[in-house]
Amino acid sequence: xxxxxxxxxxxxxxxxxxxxxxxxEQEAEEPxxxxxxxxxxxxxxxxWKRKNPERAKDWVAEEKERHKIMPPxxxxxxxxxxxxxxxxxxxxxxxxxxxxxxxTEKFVVEGSRIFHSADLLGGTVGVSCDMCHPDAAxxxxxxxxxxxxxxxxxALLRDMINWCIENPVRGARLDADSPQMRALEAYIxxxxxxxxxxxxxx
Amino acid sequence: MRKAKxxxxxxxxxxxxxxxxxxxxxxxxxxxxxxxxxxxxTAMASGxxxxxxxxxxxxxxxxxxxxxxxxxxFAYISDSHLYKKDLNDRFVRALLRSVDDVxxxxxxxxxxxxxxxxxxxxxxxxxxxxAQILKDLKAPLKIMVGEHDWYLDMxxxxxxxxxxxxxxxxxxxxxxxxxxxxxxxDFWTERGMxxxxxxxxxxxxxxxxxSSFTVGSEQREWLKNDLSKYSNDTPLIVxxxxxxxxxxxxxxxxTDDAEEVQAILKRFKSVVVIHGHTHQLLTNRIGNIxxxxxxxxxxxxxxxxxxxxxxxxxxxxxxxxxPNDGCGxxxxxxxxxxxIDKVYSLWNRNPITISSTYTSSWGKRDRPxxxxxxxY
Numbered sequence: 001x002x003x004x005x006x007x008x009x010x011x012x013x014x015x016x017x018x019x020x021x022x023x024x025e026q027e028a029e030e031p032x033x034x035x036x037x038x039x040x041x042x043x044x045x046x047x048w049k050r051k052n053p054e055r056a057k058d059w060v061a062e063e064k065e066r067h068k069i070m071p072p073x074x075x076x077x078x079x080x081x082x083x084x085x086x087x088x089x090x091x092x093x094x095x096x097x098x099x100x101x102x103x104t105e106k107f108v109v110e111g112s113r114i115f116h117s118a119d120l121l122g123g124t125v126g127v128s129c130d131m132c133h134p135d136a137a138x139x140x141x142x143x144x145x146x147x148x149x150x151x152x153x154x155a156l157l158r159d160m161i162n163w164c165i166e167n168p169v170r171g172a173r174l175d176a177d178s179p180q181m182r183a184l185e186a187y188i189x190x191x192x193x194x195x196x197x198x199x200x201x202x
Numbered sequence: 203m204r205k206a207k208x209x210x211x212x213x214x215x216x217x218x219x220x221x222x223x224x225x226x227x228x229x230x231x232x233x234x235x236x237x238x239x240x241x242x243x244t245a246m247a248s249g250x251x252x253x254x255x256x257x258x259x260x261x262x263x264x265x266x267x268x269x270x271x272x273x274x275x276f277a278y279i280s281d282s283h284l285y286k287k288d289l290n291d292r293f294v295r296a297l298l299r300s301v302d303d304v305x306x307x308x309x310x311x312x313x314x315x316x317x318x319x320x321x322x323x324x325x326x327x328x329x330x331x332x333a334q335i336l337k338d339l340k341a342p343l344k345i346m347v348g349e350h351d352w353y354l355d356m357x358x359x360x361x362x363x364x365x366x367x368x369x370x371x372x373x374x375x376x377x378x379x380x381x382x383x384x385x386x387x388d389f390w391t392e393r394g395m396x397x398x399x400x401x402x403x404x405x406x407x408x409x410x411x412x413s414s415f416t417v418g419s420e421q422r423e424w425l426k427n428d429l430s431k432y433s434n435d436t437p438l439i440v441x442x443x444x445x446x447x448x449x450x451x452x453x454x455x456x457t458d459d460a461e462e463v464q465a466i467l468k469r470f471k472s473v474v475v476i477h478g479h480t481h482q483l484l485t486n487r488i489g490n491i492x493x494x495x496x497x498x499x500x501x502x503x504x505x506x507x508x509x510x511x512x513x514x515x516x517x518x519x520x521x522x523x524x525p526n527d528g529c530g531x532x533x534x535x536x537x538x539x540x541x542i543d544k545v546y547s548l549w550n551r552n553p554i555t556i557s558s559t560y561t562s563s564w565g566k567r568d569r570p571x572x573x574x575x576x577x578y
Binding site: 065066067126130131135137140150160167202 | 285290403406408409504507519522575577
């Protein structure tokens with residue numbers, strides 16, 4: 001009886017060990033998990049987009065179709081030049097260049113959306129920036145800082161933006177570090193690309 | 203001793219001045235200069251008067267040209283971009299101010315021309331509000347459609363209120379035509395846009411999703427037909443919301459078939475085109491066609507970054523701290539030669555006149571004042 005009990009236990013353990021070992025081998029034979037993961041993620045994303053067509057729109061592409069956005073500087077030259085050996089800083093890949101361009105432009109495009117929308121600006125009288133400044137014309141960011149007698153102090157671009165938001169737009173002034181103010185400044189600067197800085201000009 | 207019946211120099215001066223102004227009421231500037239120069243010359247030669255006196259400069263009553271063109275004036279108001287009263291009262295007050303300005307003109311203008319974009323988003327309330335305010339004008343109203351009036355319901359409400367967007371009439375020897383130059387090729391169906399989305403797209407001056415303005419072949423045919431009854435000598439004044447030439451495509455300061463329309467107008471000896479949409483002082487001349495812009499009551503636009511006509515002398519950059527600066531209305535004074543003086547009555551600034559001699563001399567004579575703060 002005793003022998004029989006131990007033998008049975010041993011046999012069960014042996015079977016279990018073989019089964020575990022066998023199934024591990026089976027798993028190792030599965031196809032590349034990274035590819036499968038991407039496929040699964042893609043199919044989930046496609047499903048979400050089908051369910052949320054409004055939110056799935058490519059807002060950057062759409063805003064660029066609506067409004068002319070000056071492109072950010074082209075940095076592809078960096079890849080053509082000799083990249084010095086032995087330095088980590090300054091050794092860039094194509095991915096770096098693409099990331100800079102895409103992220104910078106996206107920030108500016110967000111600024112364009114706010115600039116062209118009374119609602120996003122928090123305006124209360126239906127007035128948006130583009131109604132006086134199409135394509136950010138007549139904004140002259142390159143001339144700040146400058147003394148504005150009407151404000152009684154030296155104004156930065158953001159002070160002038162806030163003046164416009166409070167007066168013609170009739171909205172609440174934006175915090176200097178708010179996402180809206182940062183994006184607005186980015187768009188206005190971008191549209192005056194190539195203009196020489198000339199602070200103090202009236 | 204001299205007789206007691208003595209008038210002081212000042213009294214005589216004021217009497218002569220009043221007399222002269224009375225007689226001047228209906229005469230145009232060029233005939234005045236001619237008449238007064240001759241009169242002054244004669245008077246001085248005979249030792250009767252000094253150059254500072256008005257006495258010899260008596261003038262004739264208004265003359266008419268061989269074609270019967272008379273000198274008269276009409277007022278204009280344009281681009282009020284009204285929202286509903288409770289959303290934005292600033293634009294409403296600006297239109298009310300313009301109506302007061304025009305109603306206080308003495309003598310009253312022959313008619314008042316409204317240059318389009320009465321509403322901001324083409325809504326029933328906006329258009330009705332505008333129509334209600336314009337009813338207070340004492341002089342008869344002639345009105346043109348703008349893209350802001352049109353693209354919500356494709357002109358349905360506007361036409362219900364104001365009638366035909368295209369029309370022509372004769373007045374004191376001039377032939378007048380109003381065109382609808384804001385026709386855009388369908389960009390909305392393909393994108394599945396709702397009427398309000400379409401309106402918002404067109405309402406953005408720098409919105410590149412929309413198409414360019416055109417007059418269109420159908421309307422060009424109508425124009426050709428309408429003008430066929432008139433001889434080349436008839437002075438012609440054409441109204442179009444967009445400039446009937448190509449200035450800056452990205453803001454639709456532009457008419458796509460401008461050349462075709464100009465070709466129809468070309469045979470006339472004297473053509474004046476007056477347009478809204480640009481909210482600024484704008485002067486151009488192509489051949490014998492003289493172009494003038496209109497001021498907005500709501501806000502001034504910046505000048506286009508390229509393509510500015512040589513004859514345009516820009517108005518000073520508007521003061522951002524003054525919501526009325528760069529806005530206003532104005533009047534047009536016609537001459538017997540078929541040309542016009544275009545007066546820009548800017549609020550808070552001196553009025554600026556673009557005289558007929560300025561455009562007819564290609565900018566050599568009577569230059570308007572240069573801006574003290576040009577755009578950059």
